[in-house]
Amino acid sequence: xxxxxxxxxxxxxxxxxxxxxxxxxxxxxxxxxxxxxxxxxxxxxxxxxxxxxxxxxxxxxxxxxxxxxxxxxxxxxxxxxxxxxxxxxxxxxxxxxxxxxxxxxxxxxxxxxxxxxxxxxxxxxxxxxxxxxxxxxxxxxxxxxxxxxxxxxxxxxxxxxxxxxxxxxxxxxxxxxxxxxxxxxxxxxxxxxxxxxxxxxxxxxxxxxxxxxxxxxxxxxxxxxxxxxxxxxxxxxxxxxxxxxxxxxxxxxxxxxxxxxxxxxxxxxxxxxxxxxxxxxxxxxxxxxxxxxxxxxxxxxxxxxxxxxxxxxxxxxxxxxxxxxxxxxxxxxxxxxxxxxxxxxxxxxxxxxxxxxxxxxxxxxxxxxxxxxxxxxxxxxxxxxxxxxxxxxxxxxxxxxxxxxxxxxxxxxxxxxxxxxxxxxxxxxxxxxxxxxxxxxxxxxxxxxxxxxxxxxxxxxxxxxxxxxxxxxxxxxxxxxxxxxxxxxxxxxxxxxxxxxxxxxxxxxxxxxxxxxxxxxxxxxxxxxxxxxxxxxxxxxxxxxxxxxxxxxxxxxxxxxxxxxxxxxxxxxxxxxxxxxxxxxxxxxxxxxxxxxxxxxxxxxxxxxxxxxxxxxxxxxxxxxxxxxxxxxxxxxxxxxxxxxxxxxxxxxxxxxxxxxxxxxxxx
Ligand code: SF4
Ligand code: SF4
Numbered sequence: 001x002x003x004x005x006x007x008x009x010x011x012x013x014x015x016x017x018x019x020x021x022x023x024x025x026x027x028x029x030x031x032x033x034x035x036x037x038x039x040x041x042x043x044x045x046x047x048x049x050x051x052x053x054x055x056x057x058x059x060x061x062x063x064x065x066x067x068x069x070x071x072x073x074x075x076x077x078x079x080x081x082x083x084x085x086x087x088x089x090x091x092x093x094x095x096x097x098x099x100x101x102x103x104x105x106x107x108x109x110x111x112x113x114x115x116x117x118x119x120x121x122x123x124x125x126x127x128x129x130x131x132x133x134x135x136x137x138x139x140x141x142x143x144x145x146x147x148x149x150x151x152x153x154x155x156x157x158x159x160x161x162x163x164x165x166x167x168x169x170x171x172x173x174x175x176x177x178x179x180x181x182x183x184x185x186x187x188x189x190x191x192x193x194x195x196x197x198x199x200x201x202x203x204x205x206x207x208x209x210x211x212x213x214x215x216x217x218x219x220x221x222x223x224x225x226x227x228x229x230x231x232x233x234x235x236x237x238x239x240x241x242x243x244x245x246x247x248x249x250x251x252x253x254x255x256x257x258x259x260x261x262x263x264x265x266x267x268x269x270x271x272x273x274x275x276x277x278x279x280x281x282x283x284x285x286x287x288x289x290x291x292x293x294x295x296x297x298x299x300x301x302x303x304x305x306x307x308x309x310x311x312x313x314x315x316x317x318x319x320x321x322x323x324x325x326x327x328x329x330x331x332x333x334x335x336x337x338x339x340x341x342x343x344x345x346x347x348x349x350x351x352x353x354x355x356x357x358x359x360x361x362x363x364x365x366x367x368x369x370x371x372x373x374x375x376x377x378x379x380x381x382x383x384x385x386x387x388x389x390x391x392x393x394x395x396x397x398x399x400x401x402x403x404x405x406x407x408x409x410x411x412x413x414x415x416x417x418x419x420x421x422x423x424x425x426x427x428x429x430x431x432x433x434x435x436x437x438x439x440x441x442x443x444x445x446x447x448x449x450x451x452x453x454x455x456x457x458x459x460x461x462x463x464x465x466x467x468x469x470x471x472x473x474x475x476x477x478x479x480x481x482x483x484x485x486x487x488x489x490x491x492x493x494x495x496x497x498x499x500x501x502x503x504x505x506x507x508x509x510x511x512x513x514x515x516x517x518x519x520x521x522x523x524x525x526x527x528x529x530x531x532x533x534x535x536x537x538x539x540x541x542x543x544x545x546x547x548x549x550x551x552x553x554x555x556x557x558x559x560x561x562x563x564x565x566x567x568x569x570x571x572x573x574x575x576x577x578x579x580x581x582x583x584x585x586x587x588x589x590x591x592x593x594x595x596x597x598x599x600x601x602x603x604x605x606x607x608x609x610x611x612x613x614x615x616x617x618x619x620x621x622x623x624x625x626x627x628x629x630x631x632x633x634x635x636x637x638x639x640x641x642x643x644x645x646x647x648x649x650x651x652x653x654x655x656x657x658x659x660x661x662x663x664x665x666x667x668x
Pocket of ligand 1: 347348
């Protein structure tokens with residue numbers, strides 16, 4: 001029943017554990033198992049009531065992610081908390097394995113478990129070492145939570161300290177039992193049990209009689225604590241011990257990433273986002289029970305960093321607690337359980353999902369709740385209402401008349417897309433996007449792209465006049481109905497024109513055209529201009545003059561990097577330009593948002609006292625760069641406004657799309 005008791009028995013030392021205590025322990029084990037099973041059944045019942053979610057495809061990739069989780073690779077991405085978790089995890093596994101072996105030997109009478117060297121190497125030495133590491137891990141856990149106290153660990157569930165404390169106490173009483181045994185039996189192999197040996201020395205002043213009296217009660221306490229923990233598991237965050245490997249397997253392994261559950265507007269009863277838990281998929285419900293409360297999502301969240309009401313860890317925990325307490329009918333989740341301000345503060349940057357070690361997908365849940373606010377409750381920031389009105393009236397979110405869509409190309413004589421054939425068999429069909437069509441600053445990006453394409457001799461056509469907004473801004477502000485309309489119209493137009501390959505300089509357009517239009521029958525090969533320009537340079541089709549060696553830092557747009565996994569192409573281009581490229585501390589997959597995503601380019605009412613774009617611009621300025629370069633027109637606008645806000649009259653960061661630097665350096 002217990003490793004140390006069995007070890008005691010193994011050495012034929014008869015301790016006087018009262019029969020009544022042993023019977024009580026068996027009864028408590030049965031009760032603990034029954035409560036544990038009941039708790040799991042209650043959780044599983046909720047998961048089963050969730051909406052469908054497909055786990056088809058990429059089984060090997062899913063398995064790899066699950067194994068990486070089991071091996072602690074995902075938690076070790078952050079060293080200090082990762083090591084803490086790994087010590088607890090591996091320590092627990094070894095102690096648990098030892099307990100199972102003892103159960104086999106002592107309770108079921110299976111011989112051969114503890115014989116010879118195996119007893120010494122595993123049951124004594126290995127178990128002791130891992131037990132010590134387990135205590136160290138628990139100690140680090142206490143130190144982080146109650147001494148260092150990072151803000152993102154505040155407000156964990158009240159069980160947190162109790163859970164960590166009970167793990168610590170179980171391990172400590174285990175060493176206590178071992179130490180008493182070693183001391184009382186003058187164990188000749190004591191040196192094989194370093195932890196127990198230390199305790200043995202500590203209890204050596206006590207008489208044999210005292211040790212004999214203490215042992216059964218300490219054993220009882222040790223076992224009882226484990227039973228209580230077992231019973232409590234499904235009702236606390238410790239449930240993640242069982243759910244996280246599965247959650248890593250279930251998490252969507254490929255693009256499109258972080259999209260809301262599609263709405264069927266043809267259905268008899270249309271669900272307008274997530275009103276209550278029954279509107280969530282079973283994976284979204286499973287996510288809630290997989291959270292370790294590590295706070296990594298919160299620590300990287302730009303909205304949280306700006307002081308807004310959004311704390312992604314709290315979103316998950318508050319939903320979990322509300323659904324546990326009130327069941328599937330708990331409503332309204334949007335605006336009540338998760339506040340209006342928190343839901344509108346999300347920039348959909350995916351930093352939380354990238355940081356989460358257990359595969360939780362925050363964004364689809366936040367967007368589902370936002371959909372309910374937008375489409376059912378009609379509670380939106382003023383800027384969102386305006387952009388929806390613009391989409392309805394003009395099919396783009398900016399001010400400015402639709403007729404102005406092609407103004408950016410004035411004097412460029414660009415071939416318009418009639419059909420690809422009419423365009424003379426264009427190598428590339430260039431999708432301009434609304435920003436370059438209606439925003440003066442972004443128009444320069446499109447003009448620079450055209451200049452580079454012409455220089456490289458690329459035959460291209462532009463969609464421009466036939467484009468509508470790609471719908472991203474509608475989708476990310478919860479207005480799925482408007483998104484649905486725009487996406488269908490764009491797909492119909494592109495398919496009608498026979499378009500199969502596209503170029504865009506906007507990562508939001510890229511995401512839609514490359515991945516999210518597939519649901520509407522739009523399957524295109526889409527390249528971001530960074531990939532195309534980088535390839536043209538490599539092919540020798542773009543010749544560049546050596547430029548000034550100015551110091552430049554690159555900002556990864558969330559929808560290019562974390563959504564579309566393109567990190568290298570823009571950097572390759574910058575390196576060819578010969579600039580001195582310096583990285584911000586947060587870059588690549590860990591990049592910090594500019595603040596524009598999720599429709600925030602059009603509203604900022606829910607932002608905190610600090611501004612996301614200003615935080616990012618300060619970070620860029622701290623590198624000593626004179627120019628911050630990016631590959632997204634929305635990032636460019638946010639960084640430019642950040643640079644104006646945080647700069648000084650003497651020094652304001654220049655903000656550029658990398659293709660503008662290429663156009664400046666063309667050797668014509
Ligand atoms: S997507 Fe970005 S802004 Fe939204 S919760 Fe996650 S980290 Fe925060
Ligand atoms: S959602 Fe993920 S990253 Fe956030 S606290 Fe939970 S486990 Fe940690």
